[in-house]
Amino acid sequence: MGSSGDKRPGRPRRLLALLCAALTGATACTNLPPPQLVTTTPSVTPSKPPNLTEVVVGIDTLHRGFNPHTLADQSALTTTLGALLLPSVHRPGPDGAPVLDRTIASSAQVVKAEPFTVSYTLRRDASWSDGAPIAAEDFDYLWQQMRTAPGVANAAGYRLISGVASRDSGKTVEVTFRKPYPGWRSLFTNLLPAHLLKDAPGGWVGAMEDSFPASGGPFTLKSVDVDRGEVILERNDRYWDQPAVLDRIVLRKSDHNGLVSALRSGNDQVSLLRPDQIAMESLNELGKTVSLTTVPRPTVVQLLLRPASARLADSRVRAAVAAAVDRDALITAGTGNGPSAQLRADAHVYAPSQSGYRPTMPAGIPGSGKPDLATVERLMVEAGYTQQAGAWMRNGQQLNLIIAAPADNEPYVTVAHQLQRQLAGASIPARVVTSVGDQLYGDMLSPVTPQPGVPVDSGVDIAVVPQVFGDDPATVLASNYGCWTETDSADSTSIPAGRPNPASFCDRALQPVIDGALTGSMPLADALPGIEAALWQQAISIPLFQLSDTLVARPEVTGVTAGPPLAGPFVGASDWKRVATERTSSSSPPPPTPTPTK
Structure with missing residues (x-):
């Protein structure tokens, strides 16, 4: 095809552009303004x-x-x-003291001194999301679980209850106690839907594994x-x-x-x-x-040196293990020098952020500061151990410990491994085991015992676990350091023999004082100094720090x-x-x- 036949649309524009370039007057091309x-x-x-x-x-x-x-x-x-x-009869008020939640109950009061009885009147319109009423059966279910299930937090008050009665179609609840209980307002928080959980397979734990039923x-x-x-x-x-x-x-x-x-x-x-x-x-x-705000949690990370362990039954061995601990390094490892590092826990019954908290840790005791290898050696020798080839031996057996921590749960696992390294520096080898919660707190830390008050050695020597605090310190004391017996209930057969506290600690000499604080016959302020001193002396627990979060808005x-x-x-x-x-x-x-x- 010849060029004379080119009909492409761009050709006339190129010719016009050449013509415009040849002209000396720009006005000749005003029909094409500059881009x-x-x-x-x-x-x-x-x-x-x-x-x-x-x-x-x-x-x-x-x-x-x-x-x-x-x-x-x-x-x-x-x-x-x-x-x-979840509904709660009482919730913490601005100062932390429990206040009646009137969205759930219209009244809650002590109606009888002997036997000590509390009556709750629930709102008639209070109901679960599936339409079932929030009623007395929810109180009864929580009571039964808290007094019998292993690994529950602060159950001492529930174990004082002798019965839960339903009145007025379940909207009036009468709770009877075996003894007076000044801390009764701490009970029946986070009620659970009994009608869905009581017959569910693994209801207490399994039904809340990854959801809420209502x-x-x-x-x-x-x-x-x-x-x-x-x-x-x-x-x-x-x-x-x-x-x-x-x-x-x-x-x-x-x-x-x-x-x-x-x-x-x-x-x-x-x-x-x-x-x-x-x-x-x-x-x-x-x-x-x-805005940034530090929000302390109701939990303290602690080391439990368990006297139920055959290897730590001797208080001198527990003190020797405590003397090998670098507490500052454990706190640094667990907090990463974040806000929790400012909440060092130097007492057993009050958390650092609570009103009434006072440090009770005596200066210079094992576990209070840096490792003291001379004290480790002295106490181990007093307990009958000798050091052979870098190992502590007694009766032909080397001291080897097991440290337990909840699996995939920080900072507990990090602290456990840091503790393992510290003990190795004192010639005390240890192995860290992690386990899921129900196995750790049930089978391993709260085993059923053949005789009340006589724990079974579950093999765990040291546990890196949380201690939970609440608005009633006497309940915290009795739940974590009180003795456990079948007579904690009017129906003694319903409590499995020996659901001990996680430390498996029981001191019969201290128990009357702990009971007095729980039931109000002795002011907690009078009971606490001697109890705190005894707990430190017996090297039962080494509290480290209170967990906290940062709220950002x-x-x-x-x-x-x-x-x-x-x-x-x-x-x-x-x-x-x-x-x-x-x-x-x-x-x-x-x-x-x-x-x-x-």
């Missing part, structure tokens, strides 16, 4: 409007197990879910995905009292870097995490865009506070409100259109 120049301002795509009915909360841990009454399931998330999903609070549990790290809570449509402001709260797990990034971008509006020093520095770099969520002492920030989450801010408002004007320039 417009646009500034380099990037185009901005308006972000998706924020959902003001939803708050995303970043968390750094998410494990299975949500029973708030078991030692195995103690976590910030379990406390959170309990506050939002809700009796302002929110319900829509879904739990442990693998993805996400928990979704939605407003409980059956809730009978003031409904929650938010439609949904999403709990989303990430590592510390991811949480800081999500807070910076606004993808997370709130975060609750246990930061180390590095994470705290990153949080502080967020500046005034967030962006300004678009209002009403977020640390909450009452030991209760956590989610107690008030039904009043949280998300508001539009200048940065996230969907009503903000769109970015300006770039202006053309010549």
Whole structure:
């Protein structure tokens, strides 16, 4: 095809361009103005409007197990879910003292001194999310489990109960005690739906492994995905009292870097995490865009030197093991020099953040500071050991210890391995074993004993586990250091023989004082000095530090506070409100259109 036949549309424009270039007057080509120049301002795509009915909360841990009454399931998330999903007759007030929750009960009072009897009147409209009423059977179920199940937290008060009676179709509950119990307001928190759990396979533990069967609070549990790290809570449509402001709260797990990034971008509006020093520095770099608050948990990380162990039955050996401990290094390893490092626990019955806490650890005792190898040697020799080829031997047997910690649960596993290295430095070899909660706190730390008060050696010498604190210190004392007998109940056959405290500690000389503090016949302030001194002298427990979280909140969520002492920030989450801010408002004007320039 010849060039004369070229009909391409670009040809006339090229000829016109050549003609224009040949002309000296620019006006001859005014029908083709010069191309417009646009500034380099990037185009901005308006972000998706924020959902003001939803708050995303970043968390750094998410494990299975949500029973708030078991030692195995103690976590910030379990406390959170309990506050939002489970009814409690009393909740901590602003000063930590229990206050009647009138969304559940209209009254709770002592109605008889002999026998000591408390009557609860429940609201008639209080019900579980499946429509079943919150009633006396829920009280009875919790009582039965707390007095018989292994590995429960602070059960001494429940073991004083002799009966739970139902009146008025279950809406009046009369609880009778064998002895007076001044701490009765600490009972019947986080009630569980008995009608769903009592006949469920593994109901006490299994039914709450990865879910809640029903809700009796302002929110319900829509879904739990442990693998993805996400928990979704939605407003409980059956809730009978003031409904929650938010439609949904999403709990989303990430590592510390991811949480800081999500807070910076606004993808997370709130975060609750246990930061180390590095994470705290990153949080502080967020500046005034967030608020930071330390929230102590109701748990202290401790070392239990168990006298039920054949190897640690001698108090001199326990003291020698304590003398080999570098307590400061254990605290550093467990806290990462984060906020928990400021909550060193130097007492057994009060947590550092509690009102009334006073350090009771005597200066210079084994386990109070740096390792003292000379004291280790002296005490081991007094206990009949000799050092041979770098090992401690007695009756032809080398001293080898087993340290137990809950599996995949920090900081307990980290502390256990650090302790193992420290003991090796004192020629005391140890092996760390980790186990899931029900096996650890049931079979290993609370074995059934053939005779009351005579524990079976389960093979665990040292346990790195939590101690749970509450609003009644006398109950904490009796639950963690009191003796266990079948006579703790009017129906002695219903309690398995010997469900000891995790330390398997029982001192018959101290028991009358502990009982007096629990029942009010002796003021706790009078009982505590001698008990604390005895516990330190016998080297039963080495408390380390109180766990704490850092609550981070962006300004678009209002009403977020640390909450009452030991209760956590989610107690008030039904009043949280998300508001539009200048940065996230969907009503903000769109970015300006770039202006053309010549």
